[in-house]
Amino acid sequence: MRDNLQFIPLGGMGEIGKNMYAYQYGDEILVVDAGLKFPEEEMFGIDYVIPNISYLLENQKKVQAIFLTHGHEDHVGALPFVLKQLPVPVYGTKLTLGLLKVKLDEHNVSANLKEVRAGDVVPIGRFKVQCIHVNHSIPDSLGLAIKTPVGTIFHSGDFKLDQTPVDGKVTDYFALTTLGQEGVLALMADSTNAQRPGYTKSERDVGKVLDDIFAKIKGRAIVATFASNIHRIQQVFDTADRFGRKVAVVGRSMVNNVTTAVDLGYLVFPKGILVEIEDLSKLPADKVVIISTGSQGEPLSGLTRMASGSHPRINILPGDTVILASTPVPGNEKLVSRVIDGLAKAGAQVIYQGILDVHVSGHASREELKLMINMLRPKFMVPIHGEYRHQAAFSNLAQLMGYESSVVLAVENGDIVEFTRDSARPAGKVPAGSVLVDGIGVGDVGNVVLRDRQQLAADGVLVASVTIDRQQRKILAGPTIISRGFVYVKESEGLLSEAEARIAASLLKALQSSTEWSTLRNSVREPLIELMYEKTRRRPVILPMLMELNRD
């Protein structure tokens, strides 16, 4: 009997982020990417969200390797957590592994990292993975042609088709069309921009806009962008060089990434351009460029602190020009607009997407997706890397090209799709979903804790502590009430002492007829809920703490 190929997405379907995809053939599993995503607004206190990998842990012996497409957080960020439980070899290009290494070191995680290059064909069990160079907003990105006994899968990774990439390395069209010629079973395609008509602009266009801006300004230039967008950072250095300016780098992740990219040869500039922040004061304003983190308005980032006047080493001065070479990730719009306002107020001219084209996307728009499909001519397609509407737009696009709707599969995280040489069908489900990371806790915060945090956030907490003697039906100590986040205590003493009196009465009454803990606790809880709602229309978390004397 022949085995079939199973495709099992563990993250990245119906969402932007935490990309992780498993390919299983027989008793071998190849994993592509292991990303994180940032928490939703209502996930209070959560640092990251990572994929549920319980299926992989149950089949630990089958997992051969994790293969990375590129070095972005949403494709590699879960590895420090995943590798602790699943110590398998990790394949990636030089820059991808270089950036990953810094993060693994921060988490004290060691790993078996295996460097690959575009063009390599890497045998992993019965899979052969051909590494194909694609363009994206980080250098050294790969699409993976995964050759399996039932046919070839092209897993696109994040990609765009940039005809004038900053590093001159265009997407490998020959490799793609050759795959198409030989036959592609399925295309797993980046659907992030499947709603955008036309072609995504070239990264190089941002460089031209930077040149235009630098030609006009006389003061300092401060450029904020994603720390991983090495091409854009390269262009800032290039423009600075053309205008005889020096460059200083601000923000931990920016410094880390620039250091790694320089060390590995992905960022190249004439000696002497890069200076320390301390040296800026010796330079005239029109000789200064600062590259900073904070293009998303992140509260602790370099630019945000400059905007609020709390950066230890850089003050915004009238005459400064700040360029936000980025676009807000959905959910960050308000943070970003606060930063813009703070910078403007401090006297800077602020240039951002909408004012000038200082950002281009890293993902393929509709015409590029069509071109990719036409080069590969796959039998089946699965839109990945997208929320539902992006996936639906991809499906619609394929149908406009003449493909049957049944050829584009609607797949959610955890869905198993089983491929033969000429068929694809749903084949059950594995556990999938979100694991929340809070501090060093991975998965210990779930819905119960989150719901409590939401109620605590909305109306605070009220604790009523009483020590009782159930046999004597007496209150020995308390009731004492403490609250936090509910009302301003200094102005609510009357309310709190009224509450203590009510609880005492209610509890004494309850003690006459019952010694059940749950009855007694309710006799404390209920008058509190009632009184507080009546007086404030709020519903704080109410914690009755009933204690008895310790037995010696």
Add this chain to the structure above:
Amino acid sequence: MRDNLQFIPLGGMGEIGKNMYAYQYGDEILVVDAGLKFPEEEMFGIDYVIPNISYLLENQKKVQAIFLTHGHEDHVGALPFVLKQLPVPVYGTKLTLGLLKVKLDEHNVSANLKEVRAGDVVPIGRFKVQCIHVNHSIPDSLGLAIKTPVGTIFHSGDFKLDQTPVDGKVTDYFALTTLGQEGVLALMADSTNAQRPGYTKSERDVGKVLDDIFAKIKGRAIVATFASNIHRIQQVFDTADRFGRKVAVVGRSMVNNVTTAVDLGYLVFPKGILVEIEDLSKLPADKVVIISTGSQGEPLSGLTRMASGSHPRINILPGDTVILASTPVPGNEKLVSRVIDGLAKAGAQVIYQGILDVHVSGHASREELKLMINMLRPKFMVPIHGEYRHQAAFSNLAQLMGYESSVVLAVENGDIVEFTRDSARPAGKVPAGSVLVDGIGVGDVGNVVLRDRQQLAADGVLVASVTIDRQQRKILAGPTIISRGFVYVKESEGLLSEAEARIAASLLKALQSSTEWSTLRNSVREPLIELMYEKTRRRPVILPMLMELNRD
């Protein structure tokens, strides 16, 4: 000695929302608008933010009236709270007062409402207020020409210059140019769109797009928009009528506003078009239009509940077309995109701004602002209704028109600007800022409570209760620990009992050398902070509750 005119903004400067502006001449104060704004993301549990009116309360006898420009929440929403403390007459147009009345009734607030019409000149003390019709995204909007002994102020209100308004009532250009001819001391100008080049599109353009959409679809049409945008609602009725469809209205605020607008004659449609939701099931899908709230993704709104499948009466069906005739207010982008995804997943075609032009702004773009300035030719200008960058863009625009930069005043909430016939200068400050409304509490939640809520939200709370005998240096009951929002208790029993043991040891040690409450409390708090951070890297709110036996 002659009095001067003082302009004192109490809200609306450096922010979008909570508009409130005071004009003081001698011992008379005229207030324009009294709006609210919605809380920032980190203002946990807060319902609304309203202006600080302590200056008006201190000068209560001087306040003559509150004059309203239009009926939007950010211009009238604080009145239920303000009128309780400051029961002065309120002037506004019929629709403005009609919408306000519903809100005042909900809050059980009575008010002396005085109806005015465009063209009226209303004497209020030594002020004369000329009501001038302007266009905006709600009908019956006014700009106010406030005639004072030192000159005329034109307070624009929210406005655009729509050449084809839905109700046919264009902005009163003759009144504006006449003011210009007679001389305008200062223009207080809506700066919301001062960054947008060109002219804002006409509301009527949305009607054309609705027609195009209705011409193509065969299933139900569900249109979500702002409940106050009566013109857009009118256009939905008009389009429905042209295509022989019936209309049902969903969502409390939509039902309220449609009822008020119909009663007052601002919404006009043939009898029989409006049907109850219950009657929809009797109609074929291509005869149905539903107008709903929820265009901002508000969690409890009609559309959001339809998107999540939890609406009690309306299920989204394949074949439905949902039109979000709106644009997300900054901060709501993610909520809106979740709603879009939910609707798409349920099988609806979803049309929103970006896919088609189903929304136009209600605010004047740069060319309209220039036209307004050219009609009025004011001596001085103050950009209002805007964050700092909008105000700065307005100033830049005036300078491009040849005005001196000194003529455009940079003013923040609480700044007093003193006008004579030919001068304007800063003249001190009054208290201004945000008052937070939470439930029925107005102003009782401040920074302390908010900071507690933020910490509670991030890491939860841990309460340690102990009853002690300080004389005997003994623990009588406890320590007992309860937590909420910190860790999942069922899986953390070990951690919590370890904590109880540590506290007991630390407290007993402290009791040997001290009976000070603060020392004893710290002996409980500190080992808890330390242990929890070590084991979880979290910093929950720690509440030590030390009690002694009650004296009988």
